[in-house]
Amino acid sequence: MKLNLLLVILLFGALITRAQESSRLYLGYRILHFKFKGIATDVLVKSKRGEENLGKPVLLFSQGSLPIPLIIQDGLGSIGPFPFDQDLLLDYFHVAIISKPGVPILASAGTLGPDMGYLDHGSQAPEVYRSNNRLDFYVERNLACIRMIYRQSWSKGKLVLAGHSEGAAVALACAGKSTCVRALLYCAGNPAGRMSSIIQQFRVRGERDFSLQFDYYRKLVKSRAAQLSQSETNDLSFSGGQFSIFKSLDIPVLVCFGSEDPAAPLIDYLQLEMIAARKKNVEFKNYPGLEHNFFELHKDRSIDYANCRWDMLAADWLVWLKRLDGHHEILSTDG
Structure with a gap:
C-alpha cells in the first residue's frame, strides 16, 4: 500500500535529480517564510529559470487533505510538490504552494506514514496540524498569504487559485473573499461538502x-x-455546501472532474444550478474514465497508477486561461 501511495506521489510531482538537489537549495524553489497566528508557514514558489524577478501572475495551488511534506526524498531523488508538471505553466506564471501547519517542507519517504503523511514522534500527525486542520484556518491563512504575494514585486498583483479535493474547497472560499483573484480552477471538489x-x-x-x-x-x-x-x-x-459561493462569484471558474469520481453526480447538479442561475462565468470540464485523483482505471475498476492525467489538466487550464485573457487580462507579464 505504501509503495502504491509513493508511486502516486511520484506521478503527481516532478521528479528532480540529485544533481539539481546539490546545486540549489530546495531544488530550485524559492521559499517565502511568514507566521500566521504564531505558526511558521512556508510558501514554495517555482519560476522559470532566469525569470524569478519578472513580474508575472501567480498560480497558487491548494493541495488535498493529508499532512504530506511539500518535497519528499526517496532513493530516486526528490519529489516536488505539485501533481502536475509546473514547467507547463512557467512561461506565464510563478507557481506557488503553501505548507501544511506543523509539517516540514522536506522529509524522507522512509520516515513517513503508510499514507505518506508526516508523523510526529512516529505515531500521529503533529499537534499543530491536528488542531488547525479545518477550513476556516486554511482560508484565513491562505488569504494572508495572498496579501503577502500581492506585495511582491514579481507578482503583478494577479492571482489564479487552483485546488484539488479538500484544497478545491479552500481555493473556492478564498476566491469568494479576495479581490486579488482573477480566476479559479476547482478540481475534484464536492460542492455538497x-x-x-x-x-x-x-x-x-x-x-x-x-x-x-x-x-x-x-x-x-x-x-x-x-x-x-x-x-x-x-x-x-x-x-458545508458550496453552491451559494459559486453563485456569488463573478470571476471565471473552471470546474474539472473525473467522470468516475464519486462526487461526479454532485458536480452534475452544480452544473444544473449554474445553468438555472444563468452563471455563464462557471464552466465545466469532464474527464471521462478518470477517478478522483485523475488516474485512469483498469477494467476491474482498480486504479491504473501508470496513467495519471494531471499534466493534461494543466495544459487544459492554460488553453482556458488564454481564451479568457482578452477579456480578463490574466496572463500579461512584464516581459
Missing part, C-alpha cells in the same frame, strides 16, 4: 444503508465546538 463525499464513497462500494453516516453528521451539527474531537471538527468544517 465532505459528508456528501463520505456517503457517496460508501454508495460506490455497494452500501445501501447510510443511517450511521447521517447520525454522525447530526451529532456534529448538534455538538458544541468544545465537545468535538479534532477529526470531527475537520469533518464539520468541510461539510
Whole structure:
C-alpha cells in the first residue's frame, strides 16, 4: 500500500535529480517564510529559470487533505510538490504552494506514514496540524498569504487559485473573499461538502444503508465546538455546501472532474444550478474514465497508477486561461 501511495506521489510531482538537489537549495524553489497566528508557514514558489524577478501572475495551488511534506526524498531523488508538471505553466506564471501547519517542507519517504503523511514522534500527525486542520484556518491563512504575494514585486498583483479535493474547497472560499483573484480552477471538489463525499464513497462500494453516516453528521451539527474531537471538527468544517459561493462569484471558474469520481453526480447538479442561475462565468470540464485523483482505471475498476492525467489538466487550464485573457487580462507579464 505504501509503495502504491509513493508511486502516486511520484506521478503527481516532478521528479528532480540529485544533481539539481546539490546545486540549489530546495531544488530550485524559492521559499517565502511568514507566521500566521504564531505558526511558521512556508510558501514554495517555482519560476522559470532566469525569470524569478519578472513580474508575472501567480498560480497558487491548494493541495488535498493529508499532512504530506511539500518535497519528499526517496532513493530516486526528490519529489516536488505539485501533481502536475509546473514547467507547463512557467512561461506565464510563478507557481506557488503553501505548507501544511506543523509539517516540514522536506522529509524522507522512509520516515513517513503508510499514507505518506508526516508523523510526529512516529505515531500521529503533529499537534499543530491536528488542531488547525479545518477550513476556516486554511482560508484565513491562505488569504494572508495572498496579501503577502500581492506585495511582491514579481507578482503583478494577479492571482489564479487552483485546488484539488479538500484544497478545491479552500481555493473556492478564498476566491469568494479576495479581490486579488482573477480566476479559479476547482478540481475534484464536492460542492455538497465532505459528508456528501463520505456517503457517496460508501454508495460506490455497494452500501445501501447510510443511517450511521447521517447520525454522525447530526451529532456534529448538534455538538458544541468544545465537545468535538479534532477529526470531527475537520469533518464539520468541510461539510458545508458550496453552491451559494459559486453563485456569488463573478470571476471565471473552471470546474474539472473525473467522470468516475464519486462526487461526479454532485458536480452534475452544480452544473444544473449554474445553468438555472444563468452563471455563464462557471464552466465545466469532464474527464471521462478518470477517478478522483485523475488516474485512469483498469477494467476491474482498480486504479491504473501508470496513467495519471494531471499534466493534461494543466495544459487544459492554460488553453482556458488564454481564451479568457482578452477579456480578463490574466496572463500579461512584464516581459
